[in-house]
Amino acid sequence: MSDYNFNTLAVHAGAKPDPTTGARTTPIYQTTSFVFDDADHAASLFGLEAFGNIYTRITNPTTAVLEERVAALEGGVAALAVASGHAAQMIAFHTLMSPGDHFVAATQLYGGSITQFSHSFKKFDWHVDWADATDPATIKKAIGPKTKAVFIESMANPSGRVMDIAAIAAIAHEAGVPLIVDNTLASPYLIRPIEHGADIVIHSATKFLGGHGNSMGGVIVDAGKFDWSKGGKFPTLTEPTGSYNGLKIFETFGAISFAIACRVLGLRDLGPAISPFNAFMIITGIETLPLRMQRHCDNALTVATFLKNHPKVSWVSYSGLADDPSHKLQQKYAPKGAGALLTFGVKGGYEAGKKLVNTIELLSHLANLGDTRSLVIHPASTTHRQLTDEQKIAAGAGPDVVRLSIGIEDVADITKALDKALG
Numbered sequence: 001m002s003d004y005n006f007n008t009l010a011v012h013a014g015a016k017p018d019p020t021t022g023a024r025t026t027p028i029y030q031t032t033s034f035v036f037d038d039a040d041h042a043a044s045l046f047g048l049e050a051f052g053n054i055y056t057r058i059t060n061p062t063t064a065v066l067e068e069r070v071a072a073l074e075g076g077v078a079a080l081a082v083a084s085g086h087a088a089q090m091i092a093f094h095t096l097m098s099p100g101d102h103f104v105a106a107t108q109l110y111g112g113s114i115t116q117f118s119h120s121f122k123k124f125d126w127h128v129d130w131a132d133a134t135d136p137a138t139i140k141k142a143i144g145p146k147t148k149a150v151f152i153e154s155m156a157n158p159s160g161r162v163m164d165i166a167a168i169a170a171i172a173h174e175a176g177v178p179l180i181v182d183n184t185l186a187s188p189y190l191i192r193p194i195e196h197g198a199d200i201v202i203h204s205a206t207k208f209l210g211g212h213g214n215s216m217g218g219v220i221v222d223a224g225k226f227d228w229s230k231g232g233k234f235p236t237l238t239e240p241t242g243s244y245n246g247l248k249i250f251e252t253f254g255a256i257s258f259a260i261a262c263r264v265l266g267l268r269d270l271g272p273a274i275s276p277f278n279a280f281m282i283i284t285g286i287e288t289l290p291l292r293m294q295r296h297c298d299n300a301l302t303v304a305t306f307l308k309n310h311p312k313v314s315w316v317s318y319s320g321l322a323d324d325p326s327h328k329l330q331q332k333y334a335p336k337g338a339g340a341l342l343t344f345g346v347k348g349g350y351e352a353g354k355k356l357v358n359t360i361e362l363l364s365h366l367a368n369l370g371d372t373r374s375l376v377i378h379p380a381s382t383t384h385r386q387l388t389d390e391q392k393i394a395a396g397a398g399p400d401v402v403r404l405s406i407g408i409e410d411v412a413d414i415t416k417a418l419d420k421a422l423g
């Protein structure tokens with residue numbers, strides 16, 4: 001299957017006709033549990049000596065298709081699908097971190113991730129050091145002896161800044177830690193972080209993978225390249241596992257160890273499983289990912305250009321524009337397009353931004369992105385509200401910023417609606 005090209009993988013990877021019924025689309029295996037062949041079979045599944053389905057918190061055949069498909073599209077060796085993007089982040093860090101450990105994260109992140117890392121993770125005694133990822137040298141400076149990972153977004157939410165993944169991967173690897181890339185905004189259609197050195201890719205499948213604003217999901221992809229034994233930094237992967245009779249995960253599973261540990265320890269014990277129904281919806285969404293993503297990009301570039309020339313707009317941030325500070329990196333990492341998200345400043349600041357979201361037609365005022373529909377939000381009062389003023393500005397979510405997630409409608413209707421609301 002991995003010999004096929006991207007569009008083919010988007011439709012086929014991981015799926016085949018159902019062996020019992022011949023059903024061509026992936027059935028929704030809406031079951032909690034799976035009957036064992038016999039007592040020995042049950043024992044071997046529980047002991048991780050054989051792969052198979054036990055209970056839908058840990059594996060499910062519908063979810064397995066989603067996992068294989070995203071792994072194929074990202075060029076990874078294995079993947080784990082979970083209930084949301086935030087669940088994916090929690091489980092990935094649960095595998096890497098011990099109490100007292102640190103990781104370095106970009107200041108340019110989705111507001112919810114900044115909140116998760118700086119508040120909830122503290123309860124596990126996991127600590128984050130922030131760095132300006134547009135200046136990789138600051139990441140290097142933030143790395144210390146207890147650092148266990150570097151975390152960035154390939155294209156940042158909401159600023160759209162494109163990060164120099166290869167340069168940041170080199171810094172992480174020099175320090176003996178993996179690079180985790182949240183690839184939600186780009187999707188593997190635009191950027192495949194593993195090709196540039198990422199070790200772990202995270203998705204909020206809620207966004208472009210599902211693509212229709214109807215199902216929550218998250219995915220962790222394991223690139224299969226990191227040597228977890230080097231430096232003794234990752235005991236979860238290398239030391240005997242108490243809950244599997246002393247099994248050593250890296251020794252036993254090799255390249256797919258990170259994905260295995262996330263599943264059989266993190267997901268098993270923390271529990272945020274995706275429902276088979278949502279996995280089915282996201283699989284269906286992925287089949288049209290390449291078509292949607294290209295239309296998202298083409299429409300967003302037209303909208304960005306339109307806004308740039310609009311008298312009521314003070315600035316536009318979209319890496320697809322030739323004078324954008326991320327344009328060079330966008331051309332390098334995402335030559336097919338700069339994604340669906342753009343931010344701009346309305347003349348008249350906070351009040352003018354509020355008026356825009358209150359009066360605009362066609363675009364939905366809501367907290368999501370990566371929908372077929374065009375969406376608008378004011379991050380400072382919503383998605384990035386929990387941040388300090390300083391964090392808001394660092395994340396690209398200052399008081400005058402309006403964020404658009406451009407959909408796949410006719411672009412003339414989108415620019416017309418914006419023109420009218422900007423009045």
Ligand SMILES: *Cc1c(COP(=O)(O)O)cnc(C)c1O
Pocket residue numbers: 084085086087110112113153157182184185203204205206207216217218369
């Ligand atoms: C939405 C989002 C998340 C969180 O994902 P959920 O599915 O909402 O939990 C993480 N990262 C980015 C970039 C996002 O846009």
